[in-house]
Amino acid sequence: MTTIRVVLAGLGNVGRGVLSILISQRDLLAARYGLEVLVVGASDSSGAALDPAGLDLGRLLALKSERGKVAEFPGGLPGLGGRHLIERARGDLLLEATPVNLQHGQPGLDTVRAALDHGMGCVLANKGPLALAYGELAAVSDLSDVDRPRLRFSACVGGALPTINLGRRDLAGARILGVEAMLNGTSQGILRAMEQGQGFAEALAEMQRRGIAETDPTLDVDGWDQAVKLVILANAVLGRPTVLGDLRVRGIREITRDDLAAAAARGERIVHLGRAERPAPTADWVLDVGPVSLPAAHPLARMGALEMGVIYRTDISGTLHATSEEGDAVPTAAAMLRDLIEISR
Amino acid sequence: MTTIRVVLAGLGNVGRGVLSILISQRDLLAARYGLEVLVVGASDSSGAALDPAGLDLGRLLALKSERGKVAEFPGGLPGLGGRHLIERARGDLLLEATPVNLQHGQPGLDTVRAALDHGMGCVLANKGPLALAYGELAAVSDLSDVDRPRLRFSACVGGALPTINLGRRDLAGARILGVEAMLNGTSQGILRAMEQGQGFAEALAEMQRRGIAETDPTLDVDGWDQAVKLVILANAVLGRPTVLGDLRVRGIREITRDDLAAAAARGERIVHLGRAERPAPTADWVLDVGPVSLPAAHPLARMGALEMGVIYRTDISGTLHATSEEGDAVPTAAAMLRDLIEISR
Numbered sequence: 001m002t003t004i005r006v007v008l009a010g011l012g013n014v015g016r017g018v019l020s021i022l023i024s025q026r027d028l029l030a031a032r033y034g035l036e037v038l039v040v041g042a043s044d045s046s047g048a049a050l051d052p053a054g055l056d057l058g059r060l061l062a063l064k065s066e067r068g069k070v071a072e073f074p075g076g077l078p079g080l081g082g083r084h085l086i087e088r089a090r091g092d093l094l095l096e097a098t099p100v101n102l103q104h105g106q107p108g109l110d111t112v113r114a115a116l117d118h119g120m121g122c123v124l125a126n127k128g129p130l131a132l133a134y135g136e137l138a139a140v141s142d143l144s145d146v147d148r149p150r151l152r153f154s155a156c157v158g159g160a161l162p163t164i165n166l167g168r169r170d171l172a173g174a175r176i177l178g179v180e181a182m183l184n185g186t187s188q189g190i191l192r193a194m195e196q197g198q199g200f201a202e203a204l205a206e207m208q209r210r211g212i213a214e215t216d217p218t219l220d221v222d223g224w225d226q227a228v229k230l231v232i233l234a235n236a237v238l239g240r241p242t243v244l245g246d247l248r249v250r251g252i253r254e255i256t257r258d259d260l261a262a263a264a265a266r267g268e269r270i271v272h273l274g275r276a277e278r279p280a281p282t283a284d285w286v287l288d289v290g291p292v293s294l295p296a297a298h299p300l301a302r303m304g305a306l307e308m309g310v311i312y313r314t315d316i317s318g319t320l321h322a323t324s325e326e327g328d329a330v331p332t333a334a335a336m337l338r339d340l341i342e343i344s345r
Numbered sequence: 346m347t348t349i350r351v352v353l354a355g356l357g358n359v360g361r362g363v364l365s366i367l368i369s370q371r372d373l374l375a376a377r378y379g380l381e382v383l384v385v386g387a388s389d390s391s392g393a394a395l396d397p398a399g400l401d402l403g404r405l406l407a408l409k410s411e412r413g414k415v416a417e418f419p420g421g422l423p424g425l426g427g428r429h430l431i432e433r434a435r436g437d438l439l440l441e442a443t444p445v446n447l448q449h450g451q452p453g454l455d456t457v458r459a460a461l462d463h464g465m466g467c468v469l470a471n472k473g474p475l476a477l478a479y480g481e482l483a484a485v486s487d488l489s490d491v492d493r494p495r496l497r498f499s500a501c502v503g504g505a506l507p508t509i510n511l512g513r514r515d516l517a518g519a520r521i522l523g524v525e526a527m528l529n530g531t532s533q534g535i536l537r538a539m540e541q542g543q544g545f546a547e548a549l550a551e552m553q554r555r556g557i558a559e560t561d562p563t564l565d566v567d568g569w570d571q572a573v574k575l576v577i578l579a580n581a582v583l584g585r586p587t588v589l590g591d592l593r594v595r596g597i598r599e600i601t602r603d604d605l606a607a608a609a610a611r612g613e614r615i616v617h618l619g620r621a622e623r624p625a626p627t628a629d630w631v632l633d634v635g636p637v638s639l640p641a642a643h644p645l646a647r648m649g650a651l652e653m654g655v656i657y658r659t660d661i662s663g664t665l666h667a668t669s670e671e672g673d674a675v676p677t678a679a680a681m682l683r684d685l686i687e688i689s690r
Contacts, residue, residue: 021661025518033517154515160662162515169514170499170507172378173370173682299668302647316366316679317505318671323644326663334661337518 001034004344005052007041007089007120009081009111010097011064013211014125014155015044017333018095019061025337033341041089043098047071048080050089082107083114093121093343095336096129100219102228102244105132116140116150123339125155125332131228131244134235142342143168143236152339157229158183160331161324163310167237174314176238179276181310182300183229185326186213186220187252187272191291192305195260195269200253211329222251223272223289230274230287238276240285250290268293269301299323346379349689350397352386352434352465354426354456355442356409358556359470359500360389362678363440364406370682378686386434392416393425395434427452428459438688440681442470445564447573447589450477461485461495468684470500470677476573476589479580487687488513488581497684502574503528503653505676506669512582512657519659521583524621526655527645528574530671531558531565532597532617536636537650540605540614545598556674567596568617568634575619575632583621585630595635613638614646644668 008018022037029035038054046069049055055075063073071078080088094115098108105128112129115122124130130137130153142149157163163183167176182188186207193203204221207213219225227249234242252272263270273292276285294301299321300309309323324331353363367382374380383399391414394400400420408418416423425433439460443453450473457474460467469475475482475498487494502508508528512521527533531552538548549566552558564570572594579587597617608615618637621630639646644666645654654668669676 021518025520025661028520029518160515160665162511162665165510165515166507166667169687170505170510170683172686173366173374174679175370175373299647302644314679316370316675316682318669318676318679320505320507320667320669322511322665322667324663324665330661331663334519334659334663337661338515341517342514 001030001036002344003036003038004093004340005038005040005091006093006095006340007085007091007115008039008095008097009043009085009108010099010126011042011044011070012097012099013329014097014332014336016061016064017328017330018097018336019057019064021330021333021337023057023061033345035341035344037340040091041085042070043081043085044070047076047078048085049073049076051075052090082110086111086114086118086120091120093123093340095123095340097125097336099214100126100128100225100228102128102131102219102224105129109133112137121343122151123155123336123343124151124153125336127156127228127232130156130232134232138235149343152343153232154339155332155335157232158308158310159185159324159326160335161308161310161322163233164236166310166320166322167233167312171312171314171317171320174317176312176314178278178313179233179238179310180300181230181233181274182271182303183274183308183310184220184226184272185306185308186217187226188303188308189305190221191252191255191260191270191272194255194257195264197257210327221253223249226272226274226289230276230289234276234285234287238285242287246287248288248290252291255291263293266293267296269296271300273300346375346381347689348381348383349438349685350383350385350436351438351440351685352430352436352460353384353440353442354388354430354453355444355471356387356389356415357442357444358674359442359677359681361406361409362673362675363442363681364402364409366675366678366682368402368406378690380686380689382685385436386430387415388426388430389415392421392423393430393434394418394421396420397435427455431456431459431463431465436465438466438468438685440468440685441474442681444559445471445473445570445573447473447476447564447569450474454478457482465495466688467496468500468681468688469496469498470681472501472573472577475501475577479577483580494688497688498577499684500677500680502577503655504669504671505680506653506655506667508578508655509581511655511665511667512578516657516659516662516665519662521657521659523623523658524578524583524655525645526575526578526619527616527648528619528653528655529565529571529617530651530653531562532571533648533653534650535566536597536600536605536615536617539600539602540609542602555672566598568594571617571619571634575621575634579621579630579632583630587632591632593633593635597636600636608638611638612641614641616645618645
């Protein structure tokens with residue numbers, strides 16, 4: 001049995017999902033992979049709790065489900081976070097699930113850098129550090145040729161949907177000719193609910209209640225969440241050094257129920273789509289995010305309200321299409337667990 | 346640059362696809378992976394051709410496209426195959442794409458055993474050896490805990506569709522609750538063409554003309570091709586030691602155009618489906634292959650004539666669904682290339 005000492009930064013929907021699956025999959029991890037996972041530190045915006053013998057996950061989950069603060073947990077340290085959290089907790093692996101910030105990437109970016117400095121592995125669900133420091137972080141990830149990758153981020157690009165793994169591993173040897181993706185559950189849920197007659201605000205509130213939409217939905221409905229995912233995909237899969245400013249990004253706030261009904265009358269469906277296309281085989285990629293009216297039979301138009309999906313068109317591997325149906329944040333936590341297992345073996 | 350010396354056994358649709366992509370992806374393999382692939386031996390049922398400096402792939406492809414015999418190629422050796430081919434060719438890696446045989450697994454099984462005996466890596470597109478010697482072969486594959494897996498077979502379970510990779514890597518940490526799959530292009534093509542008014546024989550002939558259906562379509566339309574794929578999936582992904590005799594297998598020969606029209610009138614579609622289900626969470630898996638009438642909105646009912654697909658329902662990773670659209674045998678060859686790249690790094 002190998003024991004992995006984990007520091008969990010961020011106890012929102014995804015972080016609580018991590019706690020719940022570390023409880024529910026404990027026996028499976030031991031039996032299938034010979035892994036025992038101890039959470040030796042956990043943080044939220046109030047501070048952190050540390051326990052070298054492993055925090056009581058059930059008790060911590062109960063506290064956070066009642067909107068408690070981890071600083072008030074037994075062993076709690078108000079204000080502890082970032083580099084200090086890493087130095088005090090002394091873990092093997094960081095699970096980073098703090099909120100996305102696209103201006104400065106904090107607190108995630110400093111926490112990740114500190115963990116790497118201390119030789120820890122890192123698993124990210126937070127896209128902010130990658131959006132702002134892609135080159136620095138990719139150099140120590142499974143995207144580089146380092147023998148022992150120390151950073152993985154499969155949860156960043158579509159939750160449990162293995163968007164990056166499909167593009168890099170399963171299409172190894174192929175040339176990708178084009179990518180279409182719908183990788184934002186909030187936008188998808190809102191558009192599909194509006195087709196059923198709900199208003200934008202009503203549909204958004206429902207997404208927030210279920211823990212799919214963030215309290216601040218700006219990144220989702222204005223397209224920036226998908227734009228960051230497309231930036232990561234362009235760098236990691238297409239091999240194109242890409243920053244947010246390279247993309248044309250449009251949101252879905254101006255889409256009305258009338259627009260959706262008109263699309264349906266045409267045999268189409270409006271989808272909040274991210275695309276990477278090349279006007280010619282050797283031309284630069286054109287990357288954009290925005291609402292697109294697709295034929296109803298298009299695989300990304302056929303998706304339900306809880307699905308995300310990606311399509312890769314290739315030269316020798318045909319067309320590969322994958323979708324994931326996720327009703328809450330647990331599958332995103334499961335993607336972090338898949339990275340943890342790989343990095344720990 | 347790393348040079349990989351390959352022996353290609355089998356020069357049917359898939360083997361010719363391997364020749365064509367080793368030509369078309371030569372520059373990509375060098376630039377992206379630092380790999381040069383030399384085919385130092387190639388065999389068909391007539392014999393083999395050997396060249397330690399690498400056979401002329403374009404010339405070999407032209408010969409086989411004109412239904413020529415490799416024994417008549419420069420350097421050709423009539424009757425050479427199996428263990429003798431491996432001993433004479435002295436390669437690093439075997440690409441095995443000879444026809445499936447479910448009685449004795451030959452000539453593939455002996456060739457694979459000889460290659461493993463000589464320390465070569467093996468990439469299989471031929472399911473026969475796995476169907477008959479799963480345990481023996483899995484022990485040296487990426488399914489085992491060996492440090493350096495020497496055998497991969499992702500082309501065996503749905504061509505370019507990464508059926509096994511999804512189940513083992515991308516759902517690592519999750520419990521699989523159920524699997525549904527449609528992994529036979531011939532059956533799918535025939536049923537969808539019959540919906541458009543074609544007869545069974547006419548639709549089958551069209552599949553054969555395109556190189557999707559085998560000359561002997563028995564394994565496809567009677568369900569045995571999918572049954573073998575489900576056996577591999579049950580062993581490799583579900584962890585259930587499984588042999589063909591464990592499955593209930595039915596084909597599509599008795600499905601009529603009237604049946605398909607009646608399903609459509611009910612808002613359903615008949616799909617040749619492989620399924621793994623558990624009646625209760627701790628009960629044994631029930632495995633079957635047969636025509637099933639699915640609701641038209643079911644992801645595997647929505648697929649087109651050239652698509653194959655799989656659905657994994659899980660406890661923590663939501664529902665993962667992937668489809669692959671493949672118009673000929675090249676994507677299956679591309680799956681062999683993906684395995685070659687992984688095994689060579």
